[in-house]
Amino acid sequence: MTSEQYLFDPSLIPASFQESLPAGYHIRPLSVLDYNRGVLEVLAVLTTVGPISKEEFATQFQYWKKQNDTYYVIVITDAKNQVMAIGSVIIERKLIHQCGLAGHIEDIAVASDQQGKKLGLHLINTLTNIAKTAGAYKVILDCSIENVGFYEKCGYKNVGAQMKLAF
Numbered sequence: 001m002t003s004e005q006y007l008f009d010p011s012l013i014p015a016s017f018q019e020s021l022p023a024g025y026h027i028r029p030l031s032v033l034d035y036n037r038g039v040l041e042v043l044a045v046l047t048t049v050g051p052i053s054k055e056e057f058a059t060q061f062q063y064w065k066k067q068n069d070t071y072y073v074i075v076i077t078d079a080k081n082q083v084m085a086i087g088s089v090i091i092e093r094k095l096i097h098q099c100g101l102a103g104h105i106e107d108i109a110v111a112s113d114q115q116g117k118k119l120g121l122h123l124i125n126t127l128t129n130i131a132k133t134a135g136a137y138k139v140i141l142d143c144s145i146e147n148v149g150f151y152e153k154c155g156y157k158n159v160g161a162q163m164k165l166a167f
């Protein structure tokens with residue numbers, strides 16, 4: 001039997017983050033097998049996902065995996081290993097701050113029927129810790145006005161404006 005392929009080493013998520021989750025839930029790196037565990041359906045609570053084949057999912061997963069130390073996508077699963085929540089932090093390598101690292105939190109989604117159980121808070125705490133452990137000097141994110149209160153509960157501060165040019 002081959003072992004499951006994760007996006008990054010699961011030991012980068014400290015046991016204490018696991019232990020503080022509500023009973024029956026598990027937090028771990030994205031797996032290539034999560035395609036069949038509802039990961040795209042969870043992301044659809046955030047925005048349009050579009051049709052993505054199993055092959056396209058695997059290709060994206062392998063691309064992320066090859067960019068070592070850059071893409072950290074985590075999921076929270078239930079007791080049946082079905083995906084209930086997902087989030088990412090991308091580690092940017094800068095020139096400023098002496099070639100400093102900045103974490104960018106992206107694409108946070110908790111399944112509609114799982115919201116309000118602190119899964120979002122656990123995602124953000126875990127992603128923030130991953131960025132800190134990687135050596136980032138800051139973590140930033142964009143969100144709607146409606147979600148500012150959530151991120152404040154996670155310890156983040158509202159410090160500016162978001163600019164966008166959509167194509």
Ligand SMILES: CC(=O)SCCNC(=O)CCNC(=O)[C@H](O)C(C)(C)COP(=O)(O)OP(=O)(O)OC[C@H]1O[C@@H](n2cnc3c(N)ncnc32)[C@H](O)[C@@H]1OP(=O)(O)O
Binds near residue numbers: 046106
């Ligand atoms: C960078 C980005 O991706 S921004 C996009 C974020 N994602 C979305 O908007 C998709 C749809 N929404 C969701 O997936 C979820 O509702 C999330 C991620 C916003 C929140 O996740 P949840 O698991 O429901 O929140 P969680 O239970 O962890 O809440 C933690 C605290 O924040 C509060 N909170 C949750 N959502 C909000 C909100 N929109 N505004 C104000 N406070 C909030 C909760 O009441 C809780 O407070 P408490 O500690 O006083 O009880």
